Amino acid sequence: KAGVTQTPRYLIKTRGQQVTLSCSPISGHRSVSWYQQTPGQGLQFLFEYFSETQRNKGNFPGRFSGRQFSNSRSEMNVSTLELGDSALYLCASSLSPDNQPQHFGDGTRLSIL
């Protein structure tokens, strides 16, 4: 069974640009969550989607947005990139948004120059 697939693996952008990250969950998983990981802040929750609906949103500015498609694939978008957005972005999927283990992708490492 294929795991969670995140694309791209690495991305280099400059300040002010925008970026779209993609996540394909494990087949059959309908819940997708996104996290930002930085050395200073650790793992911070961004969004959670289930059946194309956003269930939860973390404490991030409106520049961070996301969506989930009918096939459960998810994208997140960051506009007007800032240096502080440099991070590892992790996507996780689970069968449902309750106490089911979340399984993570390898992440997208975003660097802002």
Add this chain to the structure above:
Amino acid sequence: AQKITQTQPGMFVQEKEAVTLDCTYDTSDPSYGLFWYKQPSSGEMIFLIYQGSYDQQNATEGRYSLNFQKARKSANLVISASQLGDSAMYFCAMRDGGNTPLVFGKGTRLSVIA
């Protein structure tokens, strides 16, 4: 609000020895789930073990076991017979029964010494 605390920034253990990684949590919800994840230097997060708040027995998965002490609100991870490949960051996480996301602790970096 739910909260996870991991007080050990770093731990060392000799190969083949057992090690305990500490995790305490705080929630007012009687229904919650506790998770442990491993993150090697390559970056991927690997699910290790799960304990539900109503589970009567401590969870075990191979060399991993969870020492769940509900009254103390602790969920320590025990790794038996440590291997060099166990060197990684370990994160404790919790999700309670409400419409809340999974919350992670700051992690413990485990180094296994030959």
